[in-house]
Amino acid sequence: MLKKTLLAAALLAGFAAAGAARAETSITLYGIVDAGYGYQNYKYDRGGADATAKSSGLRDGTLNGSRFGLKGSEDLGDGLRAIFQLEQGFDIGTGQSSSDRQFHRQAFAGLSSDAWGSLTMGRQYSAGVDTFLVDNGFNMGDADKVFGSMGMNEGNRVDNSFKYTTPSLSGFQAIVMYGTGDSGRLTADGYAASATVGRANGVSFDDRGSRVSLGLLYAGGSISAGASYDRQSVYGDDIGGGDASAATNWQINGSYDFEVVKLSLAYGQDRHGKIGWGGSVEDFADFEGLGLGNFFGTDFKSNNYHVGLSAPVAGGTLYAGWGYSTSNADDLAPGGAAGDLSGSISTYHLNYMYPLSKRTSVYAYGTYGRNLAYVRDLKGTEAGVGLSHSF
Structure with a gap:
């Protein structure tokens, strides 16, 4: 009887130890699947041009980009953890990857501490x-x-970035990031590898230089606020029709929840281009041959604004927003001033989201925009409905 008791105790101790070991390390598979129906109509009617681009059908990733990922942590003791995250996007309409990279959305590893914050490295x-x-x-x-x-x-x-995020201190949190650019990676022939970084001087360009990115957050009760500064340098000359001046951006934003309605405000400036901009002509429609959207140069400047109102309605959330950007693009067209060929961007947006559960929501939206991509009289209309599910 004593032997059986000792054996049972040994087995229980083994299971407890195994459970503790499993608790020290965790890996999570997660993702979002987002799809729906959408209609888009973009039109440019100026200077003898009459171009229209229309489309309708299945839309992927409207509310949230469809993705899957792995993230995990290992408890190293004394509040210190090893962490990692790998995330890839995909098009639910075709099943194709959103990029030829294996994990193009995020790929990083690092250390995290309750007392000291986190230091991560990667994309x-x-x-x-x-x-x-x-x-x-x-x-x-x-x-x-x-x-x-x-x-x-x-x-x-x-x-190729290093990112440090402080712990929250009385609601405040800071972010410091430095990207080493392409100089840290060499190809077989000894030259720095090339990486497209988005739109800085109005074109997609390679040979990225260093990146500095700084941020500050605050969350306290009904108030939340954020601010950032980004500087992206490039190698070489003759980028986007001018020299390779570093593109910079700063912004400040905040919101206050009045319970009945939530007000959101943001303001920022871009200099020498727009880093990672999502508003070029090619992001809306292919008006090839019209020569639109070439108002960028090394002296480009813009001032950007956002106003949003959201309120709970019938169990869901109704949002109305206005975006506006004015620039000096009328003086920067290649070969001379653009004059009245450029204009200030205005977008007007309305959406409604209704949660079916904690993981699944349905939504509807409509948007109208003028002078898109700073091109005067380039107008757009969008509308659609969709379903977003997270796992």
């Missing part, structure tokens, strides 16, 4: 993304159609 979101906290639209109504460094475009994910 990560910039501080401009992490600190833009205000309620926002999507597609043409997204703030990245007027702001640089705010959306989820290529330039807002920083390769």
